[in-house]
Amino acid sequence: MTQQHMLAAVLTGHGGPERLEVRDDVPVPHPARGEVLVEVTAAAVNNTDLWTREGAYGREDDPHAVAGWQGVPLDFPRIQGGDVVGVVTAVGDGVDEAIIGRRVLLDPTRYADDSTADADDSTADADEPTLVAVLGSEQDGGFAEYVVIAADQAHDVTDSPLSDEQLACLPIAYGTATGMLERAQVRADETVLVTGASGGVGLALVQLAHARGAHVIALTTADHEAAVRDAGASHTVLRDEGSIPDRIREAAEGPVAVVADVVGGWVFEELFPLLATGGRWVTCGAVADPLVSLDLRTLYLHRRRLIGSTMHTPAQFRRLVDDARHGRIDPQVARTYPLTRIHAAQADFAEGDHVGKLVLLPGDRTVSPDPAAATG
Numbered sequence: 001m002t003q004q005h006m007l008a009a010v011l012t013g014h015g016g017p018e019r020l021e022v023r024d025d026v027p028v029p030h031p032a033r034g035e036v037l038v039e040v041t042a043a044a045v046n047n048t049d050l051w052t053r054e055g056a057y058g059r060e061d062d063p064h065a066v067a068g069w070q071g072v073p074l075d076f077p078r079i080q081g082g083d084v085v086g087v088v089t090a091v092g093d094g095v096d097e098a099i100i101g102r103r104v105l106l107d108p109t110r111y112a113d114d115s116t117a118d119a120d121d122s123t124a125d126a127d128e129p130t131l132v133a134v135l136g137s138e139q140d141g142g143f144a145e146y147v148v149i150a151a152d153q154a155h156d157v158t159d160s161p162l163s164d165e166q167l168a169c170l171p172i173a174y175g176t177a178t179g180m181l182e183r184a185q186v187r188a189d190e191t192v193l194v195t196g197a198s199g200g201v202g203l204a205l206v207q208l209a210h211a212r213g214a215h216v217i218a219l220t221t222a223d224h225e226a227a228v229r230d231a232g233a234s235h236t237v238l239r240d241e242g243s244i245p246d247r248i249r250e251a252a253e254g255p256v257a258v259v260a261d262v263v264g265g266w267v268f269e270e271l272f273p274l275l276a277t278g279g280r281w282v283t284c285g286a287v288a289d290p291l292v293s294l295d296l297r298t299l300y301l302h303r304r305r306l307i308g309s310t311m312h313t314p315a316q317f318r319r320l321v322d323d324a325r326h327g328r329i330d331p332q333v334a335r336t337y338p339l340t341r342i343h344a345a346q347a348d349f350a351e352g353d354h355v356g357k358l359v360l361l362p363g364d365r366t367v368s369p370d371p372a373a374a375t376g
């Protein structure tokens with residue numbers, strides 16, 4: 001490999017989009033022992049890229065502190081991007097060279113204890129391994145032409161029928177959705193309410209819960225309703241129309257067994273009482289507001305459970321890779337951008353006027369037409 005420098009979007013500190021600099025003089029990283037070097041072909045945008053850039057995760061003793069997901073500021077400079085697919089171009093010592101040239105999907109999560117990580121932990125519980133690092137947060141990620149990663153986090157998807165752009169949609173959105181459904185132990189025939197249903201995690205939740213045989217009610221907006229139904233929702237409730245709890249009760253025709261929530265804020269406060277006795281509310285995010293109030297009586301009198309969920313376990317990711325290899329999932333790409341237009345991609349993401357994922361392409365692949373250019 002002769003290339004010494006690469007194009008990358010470098011985050012220089014917590015703050016606004018101006019802290020993100022697209023440079024073409026970033027040294028290509030070298031794979032250390034046990035690592036592979038991957039030429040990135042596609043990298044999807046997530047809400048966490050924006051929150052991590054802003055340092056919007058807070059700290060347990062100060063919800064307004066500027067911090068990454070671990071409650072401390074990141075180390076800078078940092079290359080973000082946790083949703084990565086690409087081709088292995090070099091390996092470090094101790095890695096079988098047979099992987100060179102293979103198309104790989106990267107597991108963005110690293111765990112503290114590799115032996116536990118190998119367990120078949122399909123039903124998540126207290127034995128889950130501890131998440132210690134996420135690609136693009138504690139280590140450089142895929143908003144660049146190249147990235148290095150531990151070889152066991154690079155999964156061969158060469159033979160998947162999915163495109164690189166589709167594969168890039170999977171790790172964070174589908175991984176997180178899988179983790180939520182597993183931790184809430186969603187079963188066939190249960191009624192599951194999905195909030196933020198047209199977003200990255202939401203649409204994955206709709207698809208995966210439907211695939212498990214659950215009856216999916218989706219909270220969404222009028223513009224996104226058709227796409228959410230196509231993904232598998234049997235009912236949609238529009239959040240921009242009145243009396244949302246009543247319409248959910250009507251659609252559910254009975255208790256809601258599980259709420260899979262990415263919104264928090266007003267959604268949590270208004271909809272928590274809709275859960276069945278013994279029902280499960282699983283949360284992974286809070287796009288509306290992370291700070292909520294809860295009448296504890298609504299929790300304990302009905303033996304409801306509140307479940308926090310972050311990302312997936314290694315075993316859950318391996319099953320996701322298997323689904324990708326066999327084309328059993330159908331991730332939706334809303335739009336693609338060259339890496340040099342990362343600021344536009346993040347602005348469009350924040351606008352929320354899309355269904356599915358926005359994907360950055362570091363190489364010279366064909367991207368979606370630039371709407372700004374088309375309109376002059």
Ligand SMILES: NC(=O)c1ccc[n+]([C@@H]2O[C@H](COP(=O)([O-])OP(=O)(O)OC[C@H]3O[C@@H](n4cnc5c(N)ncnc54)[C@H](OP(=O)(O)O)[C@@H]3O)[C@@H](O)[C@H]2O)c1
Nearest residue numbers: 047176196197198199200201220262285286287288310311
């Ligand atoms: N813990 C983890 O491991 C993990 C991993 C990934 C993401 N997350 C978190 O999960 C959340 C969603 O992430 P994402 O990438 O799916 O984001 P996203 O693509 O922006 O989706 C969020 C969706 O929520 C809905 N929404 C937005 N603002 C709302 C509001 N004020 N009230 C009600 N609904 C609203 C919209 O869907 P509709 O128009 O359909 O309503 C939007 O598409 C974020 O908080 C993110 O940080 C956590």
